Amino acid sequence: MNLTFNKCDIHQSTDDCTAVFVYQDRSTFSRQVKAIQLKLRTTIPAVDTGDFKGKDGQSTVLYVKRSASLRRYILIGLGEQQRLSAERIRRAAAIAARKARSLHASSLSLMVPVPSQRFGEAVAALAEGAYLSLYRFDKYLTKEKDSPSGVETLTICEPRGANARQGKRIVDRTKILCEATVLARDLGNAPGNEIYPETLADAARASSRRGAYDASVLDEHEIKNLGMGGVLGVSQGSAHPPRFIILEYGNPGRRPVVLVGKGVTFDSGGISIKPSAGMAEMKMDMSGAAAVIGTFEAVSRLKLPVHIIGLIPAVENMPSGSSIRPGDILRHYNGKTSEVDNTDAEGRLILADALAYAEQYKPTAVIDLATLTGAVVVALGHHATGMMGNDRELMRQLRQAGEATYERLWELPLFDEYEKLVKSDIADVKNVGGRWAGAITGAMFLKKFVGSYKWAHLDIAGTAILEEPGSYTTRGASGVGVRLLTEFLRRWK
Ligand code: BES
Ligand code: MN
Ligand code: ZN
Numbered sequence: 001m002n003l004t005f006n007k008c009d010i011h012q013s014t015d016d017c018t019a020v021f022v023y024q025d026r027s028t029f030s031r032q033v034k035a036i037q038l039k040l041r042t043t044i045p046a047v048d049t050g051d052f053k054g055k056d057g058q059s060t061v062l063y064v065k066r067s068a069s070l071r072r073y074i075l076i077g078l079g080e081q082q083r084l085s086a087e088r089i090r091r092a093a094a095i096a097a098r099k100a101r102s103l104h105a106s107s108l109s110l111m112v113p114v115p116s117q118r119f120g121e122a123v124a125a126l127a128e129g130a131y132l133s134l135y136r137f138d139k140y141l142t143k144e145k146d147s148p149s150g151v152e153t154l155t156i157c158e159p160r161g162a163n164a165r166q167g168k169r170i171v172d173r174t175k176i177l178c179e180a181t182v183l184a185r186d187l188g189n190a191p192g193n194e195i196y197p198e199t200l201a202d203a204a205r206a207s208s209r210r211g212a213y214d215a216s217v218l219d220e221h222e223i224k225n226l227g228m229g230g231v232l233g234v235s236q237g238s239a240h241p242p243r244f245i246i247l248e249y250g251n252p253g254r255r256p257v258v259l260v261g262k263g264v265t266f267d268s269g270g271i272s273i274k275p276s277a278g279m280a281e282m283k284m285d286m287s288g289a290a291a292v293i294g295t296f297e298a299v300s301r302l303k304l305p306v307h308i309i310g311l312i313p314a315v316e317n318m319p320s321g322s323s324i325r326p327g328d329i330l331r332h333y334n335g336k337t338s339e340v341d342n343t344d345a346e347g348r349l350i351l352a353d354a355l356a357y358a359e360q361y362k363p364t365a366v367i368d369l370a371t372l373t374g375a376v377v378v379a380l381g382h383h384a385t386g387m388m389g390n391d392r393e394l395m396r397q398l399r400q401a402g403e404a405t406y407e408r409l410w411e412l413p414l415f416d417e418y419e420k421l422v423k424s425d426i427a428d429v430k431n432v433g434g435r436w437a438g439a440i441t442g443a444m445f446l447k448k449f450v451g452s453y454k455w456a457h458l459d460i461a462g463t464a465i466l467e468e469p470g471s472y473t474t475r476g477a478s479g480v481g482v483r484l485l486t487e488f489l490r491r492w493k
Helices: 026-040 086-102 119-133 164-189 197-211 220-226 229-235 279-284 287-301 347-361 374-380 392-405 416-422 438-447 482-491
Strands: 002-007 017-022 059-066 069-077 107-111 153-158 214-218 243-249 257-261 263-267 308-317 329-331 337-339 365-370 385-389 409-411 455-459
Touching: 002 119, 002 164, 017 026, 017 086, 026 059, 026 069, 059 086, 069 086, 086 107, 086 119, 107 119, 119 153, 119 164, 153 164, 164 197, 164 279, 164 287, 164 482, 197 214, 197 243, 197 263, 197 287, 197 308, 214 220, 220 229, 220 243, 229 308, 229 329, 229 347, 243 287, 257 287, 257 347, 263 279, 263 347, 287 308, 287 365, 287 482, 308 347, 347 365, 347 438, 365 392, 365 482, 374 385, 374 438, 385 392, 385 438, 392 409, 392 455, 392 482, 416 438, 438 455
Parallel strands: 002 153, 017 069, 017 107, 107 153, 257 308, 257 365, 263 308, 365 455, 385 409
Antiparallel strands: 059 069, 214 243, 243 308, 329 337, 385 455
16 A cells, blocks of 8 residues: 655645545634635535535545546545544544545545644544555455455645645654554454464564564474473464564663563364354454564564564464363463463463563563453453553553554553452462453463563453454454554653
8 A cells, every 4th residue: 555645735636536624613614615615616515405514424525527537525524623633533534545445446635634733643643544444354355357456545635735744754654553553453364274373473573574673483392491381281282383482673772661462373262162153253362462563563664762572472272182171280481380270261371471581671561462351342342452550650651552542441450359369279370260350360360470570461352353343443353552552662761
C-alpha cells in the first residue's frame, strides 16, 4: 500500500476517489459545504434534501463532472467539532477507505479536516484509519484474473501545503506503524500449519533483518540446559519442538524495557483438551508474540531512542502420548515449581520461564502480552485489554498510551487475598485458580515468577482475537499491542 502526504486541493485531485470531511455544527457545516460547492461547481443533493448533515459516521458519495471525466467525492461527517477525537477521525477515514474500495477505486485522497486544532494528530489518525481498515488476510484466496486489486494508493492531502514537512514526517511514521500492525495481524491469522515455533522464529528473524535489530533463537536443547521446564513441558506433546526467541534493539548501555509475548502457536488445550467449537481461533494464541515482533519492527524502523529486549517462549500445545498430564509438576527457570492442574492453562507455564529470565537484564520495566484467559473476555469483552501489575506509574503510562492509540486498557486488582487461589499443597504454585476471577488468578500465577522489577501484565485474549469486524479491524487478529507499545515506548523515560 502506498501512503503519502501531498499538497492538493479537492478540485485538483486526480484520484479515483476524494474524501472530504465536514463537521455537523450548523455554521461550520454550511460554510464547508459552500466551499465544496464553489470549488467543484456543483450542488450537493444529499445536503439539499437534508439527508446528509455531517453527523459522526454519516457519508454520501458525490459524482462531479470535471473537464472530460467524472470524479467521485466521498463526504464524511465528523459530528460536532467540540467532540472531535483522534478515534473519530480514524473511523471517518476508515469509512471513506472502505467506501472507496467498494466502488473499486484504486486510489483515494483524504483531505485533512479543517479546522482541526491538532494538525499532526489529525494527519496520523487519517492515515491510520484508512490504512488499517483496508487490511485483508487474503493470501490463501486464489484470485480470479479480473477481480479488482483494491485501493493501492492513499494520499493525505492538505490544500495550502503549509505544514508539508510535518505532514510528510507523520505520514511516513504512521506507515511504519501500520505495516508493523499488519505484520502482527498476518502472524495471528496465519494458520497453525504455517506458523509453529520454528517458523515463528523464522518470522522474527526476517523482521529483525527488516528493522536491523538483533534476533537470536534458542532451540530445545538450549531451553533444556537453561532449565525452562515450563516451555519444555508444554511443548513436549507436540511434533514441533519449542523455541525461545530473544530480540534486542537499541543502546545496550541503557537499562532496557523487556517485552514478553506469549507464543503458543496453537492451543488445543493439550490433555485437558478444548471443545472443538471455536478451537480454530487458538491459532491466534501467539498474538502476544506477534505484538512483540511487530513492536520491534516499528520501534527499530522508527529508530526510537530506547533499549528494548523481547522474550518469546514459542510452543505448540497438543495432546499426545508424550504430553504433560494434569498432576504433573514442572520446575521453572528460577527453580520454582508449578503443579499442572489443567494442561489448558499453558500460557502461564511458559511465561513463568520468560518472566524469570527477564530479571538478568535489570529492566526498568517488564510488560508481558498474552492471550491468557477466556475470563478476561467474559469481564471486558473485546473493547479493553485487562491490565494487572505491581507498579502504579508504569500502569498509568500504559493506560495513557492506550487512550492515545485507542488500544484501551482496564485495570483489574491483584489483592493479596487472591494468592491462596493458586496455592498448591505439593508445589510452589498451581496453574489454575478455580471458577472465579480467572484473569486475576492467571496474573497471580505469573506474579510468582516476576523479579524485582516493575511489571505489567496485559491479558489481550479479548482484544487480539475479534469475532466481528470493527471500523478499522477485521474479524480475526487485530494486531493489538503494536501501536500501544510503540506509543508507550515513545513516552517512557
Ligand atoms: N489461550 C487460552 C485463553 C483464551 C481463551 C484466549 C479464549 C483467547 C480466547 C488459554 O490458554 C486458556 O486456555 N485458558 C484457560 C485457563 C483455564 C484452564 C484456567 C481458560 O481461559 O479457559
Ligand atoms: Mn490454553
Ligand atoms: Zn492458550
